[in-house]
Amino acid sequence: MIVETSETMPVTTSEDVVRVRQKVRAQAVALGFSLVDQTKIVTAASEIARNTLVHGGGGKMDVDTLKQGGRVGLRLVFCDHGPGIADVSRAMVDGFSTAGGLGLGLSGAKRLSNEFEVNSTPGQGTTVTLIRWK
Amino acid sequence: MEQIPILKIGDTLLVSIQVDMHDRLALALQDDLTAKIVETRARGVMIDISALEIVDSFIGRMLNNIAAMSRILDAVTVVVGMRPAVAITLVELGLSLTGVKTALNVDKGLALIRQLIDGEEGPLDRRDE
Amino acid sequence: MAKAEAVIPQLMDKYHAQVLKEWMEKVSVAGKAAGAPAENLTDLGTRFFAALRQGIGSGEFEDITGLVWAPTREVLAELSRSNAVRGSTPAQTAMFVFSLKSPLFNLLGREIKDADRLAREVWTATLLLDKLGLYTVEIFQKNREEVITRQQEEMLELSTPVVKLWDGILALPLIGTLDSARTQVVMENLLQNIVSSGAEIAIIDITGVPTVDTLVAQHLLKTVSAARLMGADCIISGIRPQIAQTIVHLGVELDVMTKATMADAFALALRRTGKTVADRAMAKAEKKQPTAPAEE
Numbered sequence: 195m196i197v198e199t200s201e202t203m204p205v206t207t208s209e210d211v212v213r214v215r216q217k218v219r220a221q222a223v224a225l226g227f228s229l230v231d232q233t234k235i236v237t238a239a240s241e242i243a244r245n246t247l248v249h250g251g252g253g254k255m256d257v258d259t260l261k262q263g264g265r266v267g268l269r270l271v272f273c274d275h276g277p278g279i280a281d282v283s284r285a286m287v288d289g290f291s292t293a294g295g296l297g298l299g300l301s302g303a304k305r306l307s308n309e310f311e312v313n314s315t316p317g318q319g320t321t322v323t324l325i326r327w328k
Numbered sequence: 329m330e331q332i333p334i335l336k337i338g339d340t341l342l343v344s345i346q347v348d349m350h351d352r353l354a355l356a357l358q359d360d361l362t363a364k365i366v367e368t369r370a371r372g373v374m375i376d377i378s379a380l381e382i383v384d385s386f387i388g389r390m391l392n393n394i395a396a397m398s399r400i401l402d403a404v405t406v407v408v409g410m411r412p413a414v415a416i417t418l419v420e421l422g423l424s425l426t427g428v429k430t431a432l433n434v435d436k437g438l439a440l441i442r443q444l445i446d447g448e449e450g451p452l453d454r455r456d457e
Numbered sequence: 458m459a460k461a462e463a464v465i466p467q468l469m470d471k472y473h474a475q476v477l478k479e480w481m482e483k484v485s486v487a488g489k490a491a492g493a494p495a496e497n498l499t500d501l502g503t504r505f506f507a508a509l510r511q512g513i514g515s516g517e518f519e520d521i522t523g524l525v526w527a528p529t530r531e532v533l534a535e536l537s538r539s540n541a542v543r544g545s546t547p548a549q550t551a552m553f554v555f556s557l558k559s560p561l562f563n564l565l566g567r568e569i570k571d572a573d574r575l576a577r578e579v580w581t582a583t584l585l586l587d588k589l590g591l592y593t594v595e596i597f598q599k600n601r602e603e604v605i606t607r608q609q610e611e612m613l614e615l616s617t618p619v620v621k622l623w624d625g626i627l628a629l630p631l632i633g634t635l636d637s638a639r640t641q642v643v644m645e646n647l648l649q650n651i652v653s654s655g656a657e658i659a660i661i662d663i664t665g666v667p668t669v670d671t672l673v674a675q676h677l678l679k680t681v682s683a684a685r686l687m688g689a690d691c692i693i694s695g696i697r698p699q700i701a702q703t704i705v706h707l708g709v710e711l712d713v714m715t716k717a718t719m720a721d722a723f724a725l726a727l728r729r730t731g732k733t734v735a736d737r738a739m740a741k742a743e744k745k746q747p748t749a750p751a752e753e
Binding site: 407408410411412413415416418420425429430431432433436 | 644645648649652679686688
């Protein structure tokens, strides 16, 4: 797998979340994703970006365009150094919510992605990686 | 801070969301709308989302909240203009808009509000014919 | 060995004109037989040869994916693409490169007297040209696949039209086997039609679909959910006993209106949109004698 391009954006304010949506949309359009697929990945990005901001205390997102054996993909990596998630599998259950917020974020974003991974260490932070292939 | 304009048409409030809202703006809209319902004694609220390319769980929750608060204030809420890509994504996301009625466009939305306020059931009544 | 002992580049520098001439003769003969436009081939040939010399000059004979071979790959990709669209065979495209072997080997044979040396140089050259030839075949196949995919999509759009049955009522008669990809495209198309026509009811008729598996059933239900979110509704018609059994066995919950035939679905749709169908003669009679008892 080749990473063709990579960009980083801060996710520290709610305006950043809007910029994240716009950036991911632009990249998805550039890669030729269908309208529905664009909508899916931008929505997933919005969910995770918000998590990063609200629950992770802010962080950053890397946007990578991937090439693997003839197919192209868009990878988003959200990283924060917040409190982390103690029980990832529980957090991934639909509707589970702490502090009145997470709810559908993680599980929903997973359903909207082709590949999805959460790595979290309580006290250190969380990294969420999601990929959508064209 | 910018505000989303709320119009009044008879006893219905109309909101047309034209921008990609950041979270604070969405919360402000929720508050503004609730205040206006009380202030104008509106019986109907129509939210036009035809310009929205994305509806994520936050916006979805906002719509649900607006509908719930409206109901308590004796008003009905109708969301109109949802784009197909948004609808498909919401279904995949697993978000259900409870308590929110929907219509294809502003005209149908106003008609639906009329029917609901005037006591008749809307055309999309799911009971068996 | 990765780099030749700098002999091929030197020889090419010295005798390139002759090699080019011999090769172009072969190419144009083959091209004429295949019906390819002559000027096009000459232009491609000259550009390919120039790029090839550049690549050879670098001394890199094994790895053709690098920057120094990029111009060569570009010309070959261009050739493959136009051939793929025109319907030539991959062999014809590859021969463009392979026919260079003969003049090149002739040159090597003339100029290199040491047998071992000659064998090594020929081997290096053949490896290179084989790789370039195979590259054209790869690009060719990729392009053919893209053409076929595009044609399939066009056929898909034609074969699943959305029709308007009445004001506010659409119908989507599905025919044939539904696979996941096709179902998604078809459903997106239906939702788009609902928006553009302002139809509140869409009838999805699956009479012409032999089997419905879980995935397709899920897609259908997701479409119904999406339509409802948008402010419309769907009726699924044409559910045959076997399909009903499959769905129940698969444990899929059907929270959607269903009817056995499209006619029943249409009748339901009319009722729900507040319409009724009246017999004209009777309606006329009613008009003339409004007090006459209504006949059922």
